[in-house]
Amino acid sequence: MPTKKSYIVEINRGYCKKCGLCYWVCPAQTIIGGDYGRPEIPDQDKCIGCMQCERICPDFAINVVEKQEKDNNE
Template sequence: MPSVKKNFKVEINYEYCKKCGLCYWICPTKTIIAGEYGKPEVPDHAKCIGCLQCEKICPDFAINVIEDGEK
């Protein structure tokens, strides 16, 4: 059986986010990057490997990584 890559979507709740930068600092694939004024942005969800490091390190519970079907 061939391995199937799962898709993930990184949701950022900007009402909770204080732009601390921990999420894009810890992201191993640079799915989350620093946008204008340090605001985290996700230009390409396909890069996410679902490691959940950003979700775990966020002190404000502003990040939710969800599985988004299969590729």
């Protein structure tokens, strides 16, 4: 039985200028606005992998990657 894919949202804080577009566009509310507009990710498991945050980020500060499941045969 196939398992649901899960994702990790990585934010490069050095590139981020806190514009707020990522949490404005996130349909799952994985990214939320924190102190001073800083994007925060309280629960990585909410991410559905739509990549909207990665696409809209003008600073290329966001990377969404699929979590790799461990193979039980190893």
